[in-house]
Amino acid sequence: AQKITQTQPGMFVQEKEAVTLDCTYDTSDPSYGLFWYKQPSSGEMIFLIYQGSYDQQNATEGRYSLNFQKARKSANLVISASQLGDSAMYFCAMREPSGNTPLVFGKGTRLSVIA
């Protein structure tokens, strides 16, 4: 079964608008970590934001925030005030502590910001 599901292959957003990228996950472990990465066309993977399963508040990092809904097992990334430089692939990922497993990534969402 897919551990991380990103249902939006592609998204468009107008510059300066906010956009939400969806991510749902599947785990039976009460402890886990959720990550979002950005991959521009140059190919490098850039860490954006982290949310732990026991964190009481939603994570925020500048224009990025994570809408964490534990009961629904969703961890959507919200980008406020989109910029042209935000055009990229965005990947949601999860780590479960059991077995000390590496990060598992979703299929990604391609975001295009329109001027």
Added chain:
Amino acid sequence: EADIYQTPRYLVIGTGKKITLECSQTMGHDKMYWYQQDPGMELHLIHYSYGVNSTEKGDLSSESTVSRIRTEHFPLTLESARPSHTSQYLCASSGGGGQFNEKLFFGSGTQLSVL
């Protein structure tokens, strides 16, 4: 911030050649990973290592091999390259965090084309 280096950045080779993709990090991280990614697609874990002389296969079956003789170095070798190996290979490392909040630092990737 992160210091993880991959060489070469691009490689075009003929079928049947033996190649080694280099990955080095200067952060003293104990954990290192190799992911394979086709353009615009998800990342697939092919190998990982949690320390010197420790290597594991990932979720994606791969004909490559890895070694971890030094903490900072995690090369990936293809004994006989084939066109199906054409892909981007991303190296990453992590360390110093808790059980599930360690973020991965990625190199710039090696784009491999096998003719």
